[in-house]
Amino acid sequence: MxxxxxxxxxxxxxxxxxxxxxxxxxxxxxxxxxxxxxxxxxxxxxxxxxxxxxxxxxxxxxxxxxxxxxxxxxxxxxxxxxxxxxxxxxxxxxxxxxxxxxxxxxxxxxxxxxxxxxxxxxxxxxxxxxxxxxxxxxxxxxxxxxxxxxxxxxxxxxHAVTFSSTYIRGCLGDGNVAAAAEALGRPHRLEGVVVHGDGRGKGLGFPTANVAPTMHAAVPADGVYAGWFTVLGDDALAGQRFMAAISVGTNPTFDGRNRTVEPHLLDFDADLYGKHVGVDFVEQLRGMRKFDSIDELVEAIQHDVDETRKVLRAETGE
Incomplete structure (x- = not known):
């Protein structure tokens, strides 16, 4: 082309x-x-x-x-x-x-x-x-x-719904990434560059890749999602995709103010800083919430990881 x-x-x-x-x-x-x-x-x-x-x-x-x-x-x-x-x-x-x-x-x-x-x-x-x-x-x-x-x-x-970009943006704004995927014909992809975060996820045992989205990118509503993480460009890892539990929001348990997109890659841990990546949102697992303790948060994240495996394995027929 x-x-x-x-x-x-x-x-x-x-x-x-x-x-x-x-x-x-x-x-x-x-x-x-x-x-x-x-x-x-x-x-x-x-x-x-x-x-x-x-x-x-x-x-x-x-x-x-x-x-x-x-x-x-x-x-x-x-x-x-x-x-x-x-x-x-x-x-x-x-x-x-x-x-x-x-x-x-x-x-x-x-x-x-x-x-x-x-x-x-x-x-x-x-x-x-x-x-x-x-x-x-x-x-x-x-x-x-x-x-x-x-x-x-x-x-x-x-189903009486006309597929349009406006409709899909509305789905994403509601966190309904499954409906967005139906209209798109594939999961919604958010592109960006991996940047340094506060390192809090690693301390909890769930390291994340903090993705800075491209300008004007459509970011789904705050919540936790099952999805895929793909390295783009001509990188040695380009084209490989990894299961990811994706957090979108301000980390309210820690009184965060900045809205972030933080995928936790399942069964993969490497230096991803500076890489151009795509984050594909398959299904919302839950909304964003503030937990009363770190232990409660860790338990919820582990549940998110387990649910992510279940959702993505079902999607791929594994």
């Missing part, structure tokens, strides 16, 4: 393509449906499939400081798009000037003159252009005039 940081990286001999457009935060099951439609349409036409996303998030430009919690990094989005068969992953810088493009300018200058679209695949609620004035009907009318087709896909959902 090719990755472009802007359309300036397009090759001079670029032909036509099938394009799908959106933020694609999380690349959830609804997004996967759009991407798969674009990949299949491109194969039928014998052209490239292109996914176009934006950076920063459009809301950050429309209303400074309004960046929603991020379900996935750009690198993670690209990785997931590649798994779904996309040929080209392009990141469009979302600027104040870009935001001012009218729907007609958006389509003519970007989609037709630059990308040479043969077909555009979008969700049926897609809007675009200045003040989001363009709709699917607008896109279809422009397609008739400018020579491309539009496939508007009804958003996927189950």
């Amino acid at each position: 090719q990755r472009w940081r802007s359309l300036d990286e397009m090759p001079a001999d670029w032909g036509r393509c099938v394009l799908t457009i959106g933020v694609f935060d999380g690349v959830h099951r609804g997004h996967a449906q759009l991407i798969s439609r674009a990949v299949k349409a491109a194969a039928v036409r014998g052209v490239s499939s292109v996914l176009m996303t934006f950076d920063p998030h459009p809301l950050e430009v429309v209303r400074a400081g309004a960046h929603p919690a991020q379900l996935s990094t750009l690198d993670r989005r690209a990785e997931l798009a590649e798994e779904l068969g996309i040929d080209v992953f392009v990141v469009m810088p979302f600027t104040a000037d870009f935001m001012k493009l009218t729907p007609e300018e958006y389509v003519e200058e970007l989609l037709v003159d630059r990308l040479h679209v043969a077909e555009v695949v979008v969700g049926d609620n897609f809007t675009f252009g200045k003040q989001a004035a363009g709709t699917v009907d607008t896109m279809r009318a422009l397609g008739v005039r400018l020579g491309f087709e539009v496939d508007a896909v009804q958003l996927l959902g189950e």
Whole structure:
């Protein structure tokens, strides 16, 4: 898969393509449906499939400081798009000037003159252009005039719930990581770097990796979770995943004030400081609470570890 940081990286001999457009935060099951439609349409036409996303998030430009919690990094989005068969992953810088493009300018200058679209695949609620004035009907009318087709896909959902990034953020905010995973098609992953903590977990017999999340990352509600810990990048441990009991919160038993993400890796203990990692949340075990004694806390952590093994073994069929 090719990755472009802007359309300036397009090759001079670029032909036509099938394009799908959106933020694609999380690349959830609804997004996967759009991407798969674009990949299949491109194969039928014998052209490239292109996914176009934006950076920063459009809301950050429309209303400074309004960046929603991020379900996935750009690198993670690209990785997931590649798994779904996309040929080209392009990141469009979302600027104040870009935001001012009218729907007609958006389509003519970007989609037709630059990308040479043969077909555009979008969700049926897609809007675009200045003040989001363009709709699917607008896109279809422009397609008739400018020579491309539009496939508007009804958003996927189950049990009267439409899968969306907003819905998934709500699930995470409630600590319902299992529902988030159902909508995503996989557990929610939080990425970050392992930093030094206060070392309290090690003193209790349960050492933790203190993970500093990437900027704007969607952190689940305070509580304890069963999940997986994976080292990312080109590290010698890259790709290996370890069972983890994950604490999210302020450590109220010790009157903590700073909110932290601290996975305790089961059956693994090594120097992880500075490593780029992914923390996948599978199931919430309990809420965060303040214990009356250290002994009571240690007993609860041991129970969390036992439950983590049970949950993850069931997930993997062991």
